Amino acid sequence: MARRGTDSTTTRTGTDTPTAHTGTDTPTARTGTDPTTPHTATGDTTARAVTAPAGAPAAELRHHGDAEVRGDGAALTDLAVNVRPGTPPAWLRERLAASLHSLAAYPDGGPARRAVAARHGLDEDQVLLTAGAAEAFVLLARALPARRPVVVHPQFTEPEAALRDAGHEVGRVLLRHEDGFRLDTAAVPDEADLVVIGNPTNPTSVLHPADRLARLARPGRTLVVDEAFVDAVPGERESLVPLLGRLPGRTVVLRSLTKTWGLAGLRIGYVLSDPGTVRTLAGHQPLWPVSAPALTAAQACSTPEALAEAEAAARRFDADRAHLRARLAELAGAGVVEGTPAPRGPFLLVGHPRAALLRARLREEGFAVRRGDTFPGLGEEWFRMAVRDRATTDRFLGALRRVLT
Numbered sequence: 001m002a003r004r005g006t007d008s009t010t011t012r013t014g015t016d017t018p019t020a021h022t023g024t025d026t027p028t029a030r031t032g033t034d035p036t037t038p039h040t041a042t043g044d045t046t047a048r049a050v051t052a053p054a055g056a057p058a059a060e061l062r063h064h065g066d067a068e069v070r071g072d073g074a075a076l077t078d079l080a081v082n083v084r085p086g087t088p089p090a091w092l093r094e095r096l097a098a099s100l101h102s103l104a105a106y107p108d109g110g111p112a113r114r115a116v117a118a119r120h121g122l123d124e125d126q127v128l129l130t131a132g133a134a135e136a137f138v139l140l141a142r143a144l145p146a147r148r149p150v151v152v153h154p155q156f157t158e159p160e161a162a163l164r165d166a167g168h169e170v171g172r173v174l175l176r177h178e179d180g181f182r183l184d185t186a187a188v189p190d191e192a193d194l195v196v197i198g199n200p201t202n203p204t205s206v207l208h209p210a211d212r213l214a215r216l217a218r219p220g221r222t223l224v225v226d227e228a229f230v231d232a233v234p235g236e237r238e239s240l241v242p243l244l245g246r247l248p249g250r251t252v253v254l255r256s257l258t259k260t261w262g263l264a265g266l267r268i269g270y271v272l273s274d275p276g277t278v279r280t281l282a283g284h285q286p287l288w289p290v291s292a293p294a295l296t297a298a299q300a301c302s303t304p305e306a307l308a309e310a311e312a313a314a315r316r317f318d319a320d321r322a323h324l325r326a327r328l329a330e331l332a333g334a335g336v337v338e339g340t341p342a343p344r345g346p347f348l349l350v351g352h353p354r355a356a357l358l359r360a361r362l363r364e365e366g367f368a369v370r371r372g373d374t375f376p377g378l379g380e381e382w383f384r385m386a387v388r389d390r391a392t393t394d395r396f397l398g399a400l401r402r403v404l405t
């Protein structure tokens with residue numbers, strides 16, 4: 001059934017039934033106010049398919065959590081950026097420091113590429129090392145054919161910004177709070193020939209099942225899954241990497257070392273795909289695109305010991321998130337809600353009718369959280385916060401209680 005991309009309230013069937021959320025004055029995904037125009041989506045869907053405003057990306061698409069902790073914000077407890085606390089670990093800093101001795105030589109990406117390939121059970125020619133996932137978004141936007149690119153929102157905004165910078169008109173699928181921001185594959189227009197989705201998704205913390213993501217793959221389409229945070233999920237559950245080479249069409253998985261290893265300033269990530277796609281993307285990179293220290297990090301973070309450390313950290317995130325959620329649930333009566341009933345990322349989307357005001361007051365209390373309104377599909381009634389250790393969470397919840405009264 002063809003459906004215009006309006007805010008329909010059709011109930012979906014299957015296991016993906018929307019779960020009721022707690023709280024009285026429940027925030028909803030922004031409706032009606034998007035400066036976007038509907039276009040055709042197929043299927044019986046509750047999510048909206050719309051077209052992003054034409055032209056260069058608006059400044060709000062270029063707002064990221066780091067803006068909340070710059071300048072005066074540097075003194076705040078940072079719950080706005082989702083880099084794992086206490087990173088990079090000492091052993092990694094030592095490896096990076098040692099790599100400085102070889103700075104006189106041009107970097108050789110071979111060993112790092114082989115280490116990343118081995119870590120994922122792939123061939124070397126399926127790996128492209130990049131200056132963070134951010135570079136990969138630009139390469140994809142510039143190098144791959146896309147007549148109808150679609151980004152599934154709310155999500156990290158750089159993929160859409162990069163596509164628009166490359167001159168593309170971008171379609172948006174807006175998942176909804178009422179559905180726990182879970183993926184509604186039917187909302188993605190059939191004609192979309194490049195689809196970008198995050199897993200787990202920033203900022204909603206939804207971990208989409210891999211088999212549902214796989215339903216988006218089809219001949220003639222590039223499916224891009226941004227897995228920048230999947231190493232913070234125990235077992236890297238629901239990663240699409242095991243399905244690479246087994247899905248129709250082109251599949252591209254993006255990874256980042258930024259979050260788990262505290263390497264935002266180093267710029268290192270990678271693309272996993274088929275050899276042809278890797279060659280095409282590499283053809284749009286400059287010579288020596290990844291520095292020697294960044295290559296050292298890619299190699300060092302691919303060892304079994306590093307993976308075990310990441311796994312232990314992912315399990316800690318699970319426990320710390322459970323504590324944070326339990327404490328937040330105590331505030332349901334005060335109108336605090338969660339974005340999704342089963343968050344799996346190292347951050348939470350938190351809603352409150354006065355979230356923008358709370359965010360400002362939290363800054364006065366010494367805490368930076370990330371505004372929600374710059375994410376397409378969300379409004380001022382949301383903020384995103386990092387999962388931290390219990391002591392930090394308890395301090396934060398004390399502050400949140402104070403600003404709620």
Ligand SMILES: Cc1ncc(COP(=O)(O)O)c(C=O)c1O
Binds near residue numbers: 133269
């Ligand atoms: C979901 C997501 N993907 C990708 C990135 C960019 O990562 P990188 O530092 O590897 O460029 C970010 C950064 O915030 C992110 O949140």
